Amino acid sequence: MFNAQTLELLISSFPKILVYGLKVSLPLALTAFVLSTFIAVLVATVQYAEVPVFRQICRFYIWIIRGTPLLVQLMVAFYGLPLFGINANPFLVAIIVFSICEGAYSAETMRAAMEAVPAGQLEAGYCVGMSYIQIMWHIILPQAFRTAFPSLFNALISMVKDTSLASSITVVEMFTRTKQIAGQSYNYFPLYIEVAAIYLIFCTVLTFVQKRGEKRLGNYGIRK
Amino acid sequence: MTLLEISNLKKSFDNNEVLKGIDLKVNKGDVVSILGPSGSGKTTLLRCINFLEKPDGGHLSFEGKEYDLSKISKSDISSIRKDTGFVFQGYNLFANKNVLENVTLGLTSARHVPKKQADEKALEVLKKVGMDGYKDYYPSQLSGGQQQRVAIARALATDPGIIYFDEPTSALDPELTSEVLEVMRELASEGMTMIVVTHEMGFAKEVSSHVVFMADGRVIEEGNSKEFFDDPKEERTREFLRLTEH
Numbered sequence: 001m002f003n004a005q006t007l008e009l010l011i012s013s014f015p016k017i018l019v020y021g022l023k024v025s026l027p028l029a030l031t032a033f034v035l036s037t038f039i040a041v042l043v044a045t046v047q048y049a050e051v052p053v054f055r056q057i058c059r060f061y062i063w064i065i066r067g068t069p070l071l072v073q074l075m076v077a078f079y080g081l082p083l084f085g086i087n088a089n090p091f092l093v094a095i096i097v098f099s100i101c102e103g104a105y106s107a108e109t110m111r112a113a114m115e116a117v118p119a120g121q122l123e124a125g126y127c128v129g130m131s132y133i134q135i136m137w138h139i140i141l142p143q144a145f146r147t148a149f150p151s152l153f154n155a156l157i158s159m160v161k162d163t164s165l166a167s168s169i170t171v172v173e174m175f176t177r178t179k180q181i182a183g184q185s186y187n188y189f190p191l192y193i194e195v196a197a198i199y200l201i202f203c204t205v206l207t208f209v210q211k212r213g214e215k216r217l218g219n220y221g222i223r224k
Numbered sequence: 225m226t227l228l229e230i231s232n233l234k235k236s237f238d239n240n241e242v243l244k245g246i247d248l249k250v251n252k253g254d255v256v257s258i259l260g261p262s263g264s265g266k267t268t269l270l271r272c273i274n275f276l277e278k279p280d281g282g283h284l285s286f287e288g289k290e291y292d293l294s295k296i297s298k299s300d301i302s303s304i305r306k307d308t309g310f311v312f313q314g315y316n317l318f319a320n321k322n323v324l325e326n327v328t329l330g331l332t333s334a335r336h337v338p339k340k341q342a343d344e345k346a347l348e349v350l351k352k353v354g355m356d357g358y359k360d361y362y363p364s365q366l367s368g369g370q371q372q373r374v375a376i377a378r379a380l381a382t383d384p385g386i387i388y389f390d391e392p393t394s395a396l397d398p399e400l401t402s403e404v405l406e407v408m409r410e411l412a413s414e415g416m417t418m419i420v421v422t423h424e425m426g427f428a429k430e431v432s433s434h435v436v437f438m439a440d441g442r443v444i445e446e447g448n449s450k451e452f453f454d455d456p457k458e459e460r461t462r463e464f465l466r467l468t469e470h
Contacts, residue, residue, distance in 0.1 A: 120316035123276050124375075127310035128330030128382060129302070138333055143320045220320050221362030 032098035039103030044110035065104035233282035309379030369400030
């Protein structure tokens with residue numbers, strides 16, 4: 001199986017696969033990660049602040065999203081949006097669905113991290129004359145973000161691999177491109193090992209970035 | 225000159241009436257110690273007058289303005305808080321901010337004081353509590369006594385008309401307790417108006433001008449410190465003083 005021909009195939013296909021990773025899979029995951037983090041902070045804050053009505057809406061959103069598979073959500077959006085006259089391109093649909101999906105999970109991570117900040121700091125903020133929003137911005141959110149950071153990064157790493165699901169709505173990403181090349185060469189196994197290795201490289205780099213990020217964020221003088 | 229006066233302050237948690245109509249008057253420059261057994265409502269009283277708990281009813285007069293505590297507005301609460309300081313039993317320093325930022329945040333964010341000016345003010349009050357050498361430390365790197373002194377500096381930075389202390393030394397060992405009490409003693413001698421919920425009989429006796437003794441949600445007895453300790457009128461007070469004597 002591992003003959004010269006296979007080796008040649010692996011070498012020639014490597015850049016072709018990689019380029020789809022760099023052009024499609026990674027941008028999809030990273031963009032969705034940034035958007036989902038915004039959603040998460042917003043949804044978590046609404047719940048933490050116990051904003052009436054909006055809080056129920058947030059619980060409903062989390063309930064729906066966490067209760068249905070990402071693959072199904074992609075399909076629903078892809079086939080549903082045109083019914084409302086919206087003809088977005090599949091890559092855009094994927095970004096939106098990934099963001100909304102990841103946002104629900106990360107919102108729970110953020111909420112837990114916000115609730116982990118001792119309530120006494122909120123009271124102390126009030127006592128020096130700060131408003132709720134100022135306390136959120138200067139005290140609660142920075143600490144919560146630090147606590148949530150490893151979990152949020154976990155979600156990003158998970159999402160990099162889940163981008164392969166976007167193939168189900170015709171997005172040609174790294175995995176789909178691999179399938180195409182494999183189909184042309186009838187040599188499936190080595191190519192799937194190759195794409196697995198590329199995912200692994202991406203995630204290794206991200207793990208490294210996470211470590212650097214944690215160091216950079218610091219730990220407010222707490223020694224580990 | 226009367227700085228703060230509360231009358232008939234009431235507070236219940238569910239069906240448990242914790243404050244059954246408290247009256248208290250504090251003049252400018254007074255150091256008032258609130259004594260009493262656990263569960264008597266001392267801390268709740270302090271938290272109610274800074275609205276960390278919502279009072280059910282009563283009347284407050286603060287710096288010449290009158291407030292109905294049952295329907296006080298958010299903006300009134302915020303303006304009262306801007307002229308009061310609060311020191312907690314558990315310090316409650318901002319864990320993500322260093323010592324200097326802990327002290328300046330009330331100035332820069334809540335009062336829009338320029339950073340340079342706020343830093344100067346912070347260093348001045350940190351010096352007063354003997355913590356100016358620790359401005360870059362984080363709370364987690366300090367001892368309890370040091371954290372509490374920073375918390376006092378944070379309360380001082382905004383030049384409040386009065387500072388409330390809620391059992392400021394209860395979480396500290398005797399050595400650290402004395403370093404915090406020393407700072408409070410100095411503030412008192414400079415004429416700072418303070419209400420101190422405390423179990424430190426020595427402090428109440430020597431430093432405070434006025435003592436309020438509470439039990440079961442009521443003020444049982446109050447008076448100037450010397451009279452209170454030398455000649456308590458109520459049996460409940462005498463019993464308390466007997467038990468805390470050593």
